[in-house]
Amino acid sequence: EKDTAAIIDVHEHQEGPLLPILHDVQAKFGYVPEDALLQIADRLNLSRAEVHGTMSFYHDFRTEPAGRHVLKVCRAEACQSLGGEKLAEDIQRDLGIKWHETTPDGKVTLEPVYCLGLCSCAPAAMMDGNLHGRLDEAAVLKLVEEVK
Ligand code: FES
Incomplete structure:
Protein backbone atom coordinates (compact mmCIF):
# COMPACT_ATOMS: atom_id res chain seq x y z
CA GLU A 1 0.00 0.00 0.00
CA TYR A 58 3.27 1.59 23.91
CA HIS A 59 -0.34 2.07 24.70
CA ASP A 60 -0.99 4.62 22.00
CA PHE A 61 -1.43 2.38 19.02
CA ARG A 62 -4.67 0.91 17.80
CA THR A 63 -5.13 -2.08 15.56
CA GLU A 64 -8.68 -1.08 14.70
CA PRO A 65 -10.35 2.22 13.92
CA ALA A 66 -11.43 4.06 17.06
CA GLY A 67 -15.03 4.84 17.86
CA ARG A 68 -16.27 8.38 17.40
CA HIS A 69 -15.26 9.19 20.97
CA VAL A 70 -12.24 8.06 22.93
CA LEU A 71 -12.38 7.66 26.69
CA LYS A 72 -8.97 7.32 28.31
CA VAL A 73 -9.03 6.19 31.90
CA CYS A 74 -5.96 6.70 34.07
CA ARG A 75 -4.41 3.54 35.44
CA ALA A 76 -1.34 5.03 37.08
CA GLU A 77 -0.58 4.95 40.78
CA ALA A 78 -2.30 8.02 42.21
CA CYS A 79 -5.54 7.15 40.48
CA GLN A 80 -5.25 3.47 41.39
CA SER A 81 -4.86 4.34 45.05
CA LEU A 82 -8.04 6.40 44.97
CA GLY A 83 -10.34 3.78 43.55
CA GLY A 84 -9.18 3.91 39.94
CA GLU A 85 -8.93 0.15 39.64
CA LYS A 86 -12.53 -0.48 40.67
CA LEU A 87 -13.67 2.46 38.56
CA ALA A 88 -11.92 0.95 35.54
CA GLU A 89 -13.62 -2.39 36.15
CA ASP A 90 -17.02 -0.76 36.57
CA ILE A 91 -16.64 1.20 33.35
CA GLN A 92 -15.61 -1.87 31.40
CA ARG A 93 -18.59 -3.75 32.74
CA ASP A 94 -21.00 -0.86 32.10
CA LEU A 95 -19.82 -0.33 28.53
CA GLY A 96 -19.51 -4.06 27.92
CA ILE A 97 -16.01 -3.70 26.49
CA LYS A 98 -12.42 -4.16 27.56
CA TRP A 99 -9.39 -1.91 27.08
CA HIS A 100 -8.78 -0.89 23.47
CA GLU A 101 -12.25 -2.04 22.44
CA THR A 102 -15.07 0.01 21.00
CA THR A 103 -18.74 -0.21 21.94
CA PRO A 104 -20.76 -2.14 19.34
CA ASP A 105 -22.47 1.07 18.21
CA GLY A 106 -19.05 2.47 17.29
CA LYS A 107 -19.40 5.39 19.65
CA VAL A 108 -16.84 4.99 22.41
CA THR A 109 -13.38 3.46 22.48
CA LEU A 110 -11.91 2.74 25.91
CA GLU A 111 -8.19 3.14 26.42
CA PRO A 112 -5.91 3.01 29.42
CA VAL A 113 -3.58 5.91 30.00
CA TYR A 114 -0.71 6.20 32.46
CA CYS A 115 -1.07 9.51 34.30
CA LEU A 116 -2.91 12.47 32.91
CA GLY A 117 -1.14 14.93 35.18
CA LEU A 118 -4.29 15.26 37.22
CA CYS A 119 -3.14 13.14 40.17
CA SER A 120 -4.37 15.67 42.75
CA CYS A 121 -7.89 15.11 41.39
CA ALA A 122 -7.70 11.33 41.09
CA PRO A 123 -9.24 9.23 39.74
CA ALA A 124 -8.98 10.95 36.40
CA ALA A 125 -10.01 10.30 32.83
CA MET A 126 -10.07 12.09 29.52
CA MET A 127 -12.95 12.15 27.06
CA ASP A 128 -12.02 13.32 23.56
CA GLY A 129 -9.07 15.23 24.92
CA ASN A 130 -10.94 16.90 27.80
CA LEU A 131 -9.71 16.14 31.29
CA HIS A 132 -12.02 15.16 34.13
CA GLY A 133 -11.06 14.51 37.74
CA ARG A 134 -12.55 13.15 40.94
CA LEU A 135 -14.56 10.69 38.95
CA ASP A 136 -16.81 7.95 40.12
CA GLU A 137 -18.82 5.46 38.11
CA ALA A 138 -21.84 7.76 37.77
CA ALA A 139 -19.70 10.68 36.63
CA VAL A 140 -18.02 8.58 33.96
CA LEU A 141 -21.36 7.25 32.73
CA LYS A 142 -22.54 10.84 32.50
CA LEU A 143 -19.52 11.70 30.32
CA VAL A 144 -20.42 8.78 28.08
CA GLU A 145 -24.07 9.85 27.94
CA GLU A 146 -23.10 13.39 27.02
CA VAL A 147 -21.20 12.34 23.92
CA LYS A 148 -23.75 9.76 22.81
FE1 FES B 1 -3.88 9.39 37.32
FE2 FES B 1 -1.75 11.00 37.56
S1 FES B 1 -2.03 9.00 38.27
S2 FES B 1 -3.66 11.42 36.71
Whole structure:
Protein backbone atom coordinates (compact mmCIF):
# COMPACT_ATOMS: atom_id res chain seq x y z
CA GLU A 1 0.00 0.00 0.00
CA LYS A 2 1.62 3.21 -1.15
CA ASP A 3 0.81 5.55 1.75
CA THR A 4 2.48 3.13 4.13
CA ALA A 5 5.39 2.62 1.75
CA ALA A 6 5.96 6.38 1.59
CA ILE A 7 5.96 6.63 5.39
CA ILE A 8 8.47 3.80 5.62
CA ASP A 9 10.65 5.51 3.01
CA VAL A 10 10.84 8.61 5.18
CA HIS A 11 11.98 6.83 8.34
CA GLU A 12 13.65 3.68 7.12
CA HIS A 13 17.21 4.91 7.45
CA GLN A 14 16.95 6.66 10.73
CA GLU A 15 17.90 5.00 13.97
CA GLY A 16 14.94 3.24 15.58
CA PRO A 17 12.55 3.68 12.66
CA LEU A 18 9.72 1.54 14.01
CA LEU A 19 8.09 3.99 16.43
CA PRO A 20 8.09 6.99 14.08
CA ILE A 21 6.68 4.79 11.32
CA LEU A 22 3.91 3.47 13.58
CA HIS A 23 3.09 7.01 14.73
CA ASP A 24 2.84 8.30 11.17
CA VAL A 25 0.77 5.35 9.99
CA GLN A 26 -1.66 5.83 12.86
CA ALA A 27 -1.80 9.58 12.18
CA LYS A 28 -2.61 8.82 8.55
CA PHE A 29 -5.22 6.08 9.03
CA GLY A 30 -6.36 6.62 12.62
CA TYR A 31 -5.06 3.16 13.46
CA VAL A 32 -2.45 0.68 12.26
CA PRO A 33 -4.17 -1.66 9.81
CA GLU A 34 -3.01 -5.27 9.63
CA ASP A 35 -1.74 -4.91 6.07
CA ALA A 36 0.35 -1.89 7.08
CA LEU A 37 1.72 -3.86 10.04
CA LEU A 38 2.80 -6.67 7.71
CA GLN A 39 4.31 -4.22 5.27
CA ILE A 40 6.31 -2.53 8.05
CA ALA A 41 7.51 -5.89 9.41
CA ASP A 42 8.59 -6.93 5.95
CA ARG A 43 10.51 -3.75 5.17
CA LEU A 44 12.24 -3.55 8.56
CA ASN A 45 13.06 -7.25 8.63
CA LEU A 46 11.03 -7.82 11.75
CA SER A 47 8.47 -10.48 12.49
CA ARG A 48 4.81 -9.59 12.71
CA ALA A 49 4.98 -10.52 16.40
CA GLU A 50 7.82 -8.07 17.02
CA VAL A 51 5.96 -5.18 15.47
CA HIS A 52 2.80 -6.16 17.30
CA GLY A 53 4.74 -6.45 20.56
CA THR A 54 6.03 -2.89 20.20
CA MET A 55 2.53 -1.67 19.44
CA SER A 56 1.14 -3.26 22.58
CA PHE A 57 4.00 -2.03 24.75
CA TYR A 58 3.27 1.59 23.91
CA HIS A 59 -0.34 2.07 24.70
CA ASP A 60 -0.99 4.62 22.00
CA PHE A 61 -1.43 2.38 19.02
CA ARG A 62 -4.67 0.91 17.80
CA THR A 63 -5.13 -2.08 15.56
CA GLU A 64 -8.68 -1.08 14.70
CA PRO A 65 -10.35 2.22 13.92
CA ALA A 66 -11.43 4.06 17.06
CA GLY A 67 -15.03 4.84 17.86
CA ARG A 68 -16.27 8.38 17.40
CA HIS A 69 -15.26 9.19 20.97
CA VAL A 70 -12.24 8.06 22.93
CA LEU A 71 -12.38 7.66 26.69
CA LYS A 72 -8.97 7.32 28.31
CA VAL A 73 -9.03 6.19 31.90
CA CYS A 74 -5.96 6.70 34.07
CA ARG A 75 -4.41 3.54 35.44
CA ALA A 76 -1.34 5.03 37.08
CA GLU A 77 -0.58 4.95 40.78
CA ALA A 78 -2.30 8.02 42.21
CA CYS A 79 -5.54 7.15 40.48
CA GLN A 80 -5.25 3.47 41.39
CA SER A 81 -4.86 4.34 45.05
CA LEU A 82 -8.04 6.40 44.97
CA GLY A 83 -10.34 3.78 43.55
CA GLY A 84 -9.18 3.91 39.94
CA GLU A 85 -8.93 0.15 39.64
CA LYS A 86 -12.53 -0.48 40.67
CA LEU A 87 -13.67 2.46 38.56
CA ALA A 88 -11.92 0.95 35.54
CA GLU A 89 -13.62 -2.39 36.15
CA ASP A 90 -17.02 -0.76 36.57
CA ILE A 91 -16.64 1.20 33.35
CA GLN A 92 -15.61 -1.87 31.40
CA ARG A 93 -18.59 -3.75 32.74
CA ASP A 94 -21.00 -0.86 32.10
CA LEU A 95 -19.82 -0.33 28.53
CA GLY A 96 -19.51 -4.06 27.92
CA ILE A 97 -16.01 -3.70 26.49
CA LYS A 98 -12.42 -4.16 27.56
CA TRP A 99 -9.39 -1.91 27.08
CA HIS A 100 -8.78 -0.89 23.47
CA GLU A 101 -12.25 -2.04 22.44
CA THR A 102 -15.07 0.01 21.00
CA THR A 103 -18.74 -0.21 21.94
CA PRO A 104 -20.76 -2.14 19.34
CA ASP A 105 -22.47 1.07 18.21
CA GLY A 106 -19.05 2.47 17.29
CA LYS A 107 -19.40 5.39 19.65
CA VAL A 108 -16.84 4.99 22.41
CA THR A 109 -13.38 3.46 22.48
CA LEU A 110 -11.91 2.74 25.91
CA GLU A 111 -8.19 3.14 26.42
CA PRO A 112 -5.91 3.01 29.42
CA VAL A 113 -3.58 5.91 30.00
CA TYR A 114 -0.71 6.20 32.46
CA CYS A 115 -1.07 9.51 34.30
CA LEU A 116 -2.91 12.47 32.91
CA GLY A 117 -1.14 14.93 35.18
CA LEU A 118 -4.29 15.26 37.22
CA CYS A 119 -3.14 13.14 40.17
CA SER A 120 -4.37 15.67 42.75
CA CYS A 121 -7.89 15.11 41.39
CA ALA A 122 -7.70 11.33 41.09
CA PRO A 123 -9.24 9.23 39.74
CA ALA A 124 -8.98 10.95 36.40
CA ALA A 125 -10.01 10.30 32.83
CA MET A 126 -10.07 12.09 29.52
CA MET A 127 -12.95 12.15 27.06
CA ASP A 128 -12.02 13.32 23.56
CA GLY A 129 -9.07 15.23 24.92
CA ASN A 130 -10.94 16.90 27.80
CA LEU A 131 -9.71 16.14 31.29
CA HIS A 132 -12.02 15.16 34.13
CA GLY A 133 -11.06 14.51 37.74
CA ARG A 134 -12.55 13.15 40.94
CA LEU A 135 -14.56 10.69 38.95
CA ASP A 136 -16.81 7.95 40.12
CA GLU A 137 -18.82 5.46 38.11
CA ALA A 138 -21.84 7.76 37.77
CA ALA A 139 -19.70 10.68 36.63
CA VAL A 140 -18.02 8.58 33.96
CA LEU A 141 -21.36 7.25 32.73
CA LYS A 142 -22.54 10.84 32.50
CA LEU A 143 -19.52 11.70 30.32
CA VAL A 144 -20.42 8.78 28.08
CA GLU A 145 -24.07 9.85 27.94
CA GLU A 146 -23.10 13.39 27.02
CA VAL A 147 -21.20 12.34 23.92
CA LYS A 148 -23.75 9.76 22.81
FE1 FES B 1 -3.88 9.39 37.32
FE2 FES B 1 -1.75 11.00 37.56
S1 FES B 1 -2.03 9.00 38.27
S2 FES B 1 -3.66 11.42 36.71
